[in-house]
Amino acid sequence: MTPTDGITLIDTGYIRPGLCAAYLVHGEDGRAALVDCGTATCAQRVLDAIAAAGVARDAVDWLLVTHVHLDHAGAAGPLMRALPNARLVVHPRGARHMIDPAKLIAGAKVVYGEAMFARDHAGMLPVDEARVVVADDGHEVPLAGRPLLCVDTPGHALHHYSVWDARTRGWFAGDAFGLSYREFDNGNGAFAVPTTSPVQFDPLQMQDSIRRLVARGPASIRIAHYGQVGECERLGGDLVALVDAMADIARGFDGRGDRGARIAAALAELYLERAVTHGVADAQRLVPEVLGGDIAINAQGLCVWLDREAKGRAGG
Template sequence: MSDSAAITIIDTGYVRPGLCAAYLVQSQGRAALIDCGTATCAQTVLDAIDAAGVPRESVDWLLVTHVHLDHAGAAGPLIRALPNARLVVHPRGAPHMIDPTKLIAGAKLVYGEAMFQRDHAGMLPVPEDRVVIADDGHIVELAGRPLLCVDTPGHALHHYSVWDAATRSWFAGDTFGLSYRELDTGQGAFILPTTSPVQFDPGQMHASIDKLLAKSPASIRIAHYGEVTECARLAKDLHDQIEAMVAITREAQGADDRHARIVEGLTALYTQRAVAHGIEDAEARVQEILGGDIEINAQGLGIWLDRQARAA
């Protein structure tokens, strides 16, 4: 099996098809799972591992790029089902994997009890003796295939990305934005940043994108959703949009309807870019596919603005 063939994308089934990916990486009969979806996705991920012909006892590592629940919520159930796997997590995220009480409380506050039960029920703590801390530069040894963990804040302070030298590609979690395959056109992939609450920082995000691009990657695999190429073009698109999103947010500062104005501004920005990208019926498609992300991005930008005001 070639190195590229030894990477399997897993649709975790979170919310809708094509929204949230995990990746199964194989080397010499051993395997690592990168990101894992929410707790309610655990069985789907296990079924995909089985379907790939990978014995569960051959999975040595579960790497979570950050501890947002759509990336790490299934870690507890999966660690119990994968007897030899250890969890690799950013030092800022490790306490929340060992004791997810605050993560659960925060998710219930954001989503409400009903939505939490639908999408996130079943979260479990990860035993501390099966947790490995991934400081910047940590290398996960996967049977002769080193996976390098690099600190990439901007979306979250507890975020790392994973460099796979065998394929010259990154597993970038949410650092390299969102790119849904339904919005691909003849011009390639359509991409936008994700600024979800509560730790978005535009300067850090710019720097992390540049850090990924500095490796001259052949491709970047993102959680939402799949593998993208044309990395330099997409990085420029992300940089441009970060600046535009910050400007929209600053223009709304002090307004009584600040959140609504940010949502309106983001919707207009993404729709304009979608039209330029050749997406048919762009306004409706942006609302249909990106409506939830626009709301979350607006929340993250608002929290960032409040943090800037407090620091002034």
């Protein structure tokens, strides 16, 4: 957890090491902001990491959640009760769900099932509305000596923003710049795939957001899953192309009763092919082992997208 460029990566401990990151951004005079925070079950681990980074709880002025999916914002309620001076910065479409998380909880139980929800997400709490700051596109968070700019980046979710840090010329992109696990790194750099989880994935919006992130010429992009990546232009191009490939796979199986399983199998083949092309050693093992859960969730999201597209065509 050694700070780099005044940023401490915090492994939230969600499911396994190296899966889900939050970021502690250090401002002047010991003040700090936290970007994303993991699930409710991760709250104590995040608090311990803040203390280990030498930041007092009352010095955390801001908690920015890039979007309100539970692996990014589920711990917001418990953390806000433990960080007395923090204000929660959230997208306009997500604010009501932080104030009253009942619909988030119900939706997560549908996606993950009751048992997995109890294991990984139990303990969510509402956030006091008086401490919630709504971040429209272009909203600036005044962290001491280090302003952070919130930029709307839909595609993964309509309630998603990314955070520009001018000091490092870098983004905190949540899930807007895909998944890139360090197990896949090699001499050719990082390997990334989009994350199309339910329920608001939109391929054109996702591609536009990726291009918007790259257009600023970032030196690096920090993502939730997992860590810091460079070569942003190359990775952005790879992600845009993969969005098209994944949408084509989904359309190819639309209308079949077993489409979910077929889409998941085709995604696994696609990612394996791309990993081998990237030069990933032992890709046959790593792709299902590391990406297995994401493949299942991506397939679910693609199915939801197909149904939404069909409903739109029908005028429903």
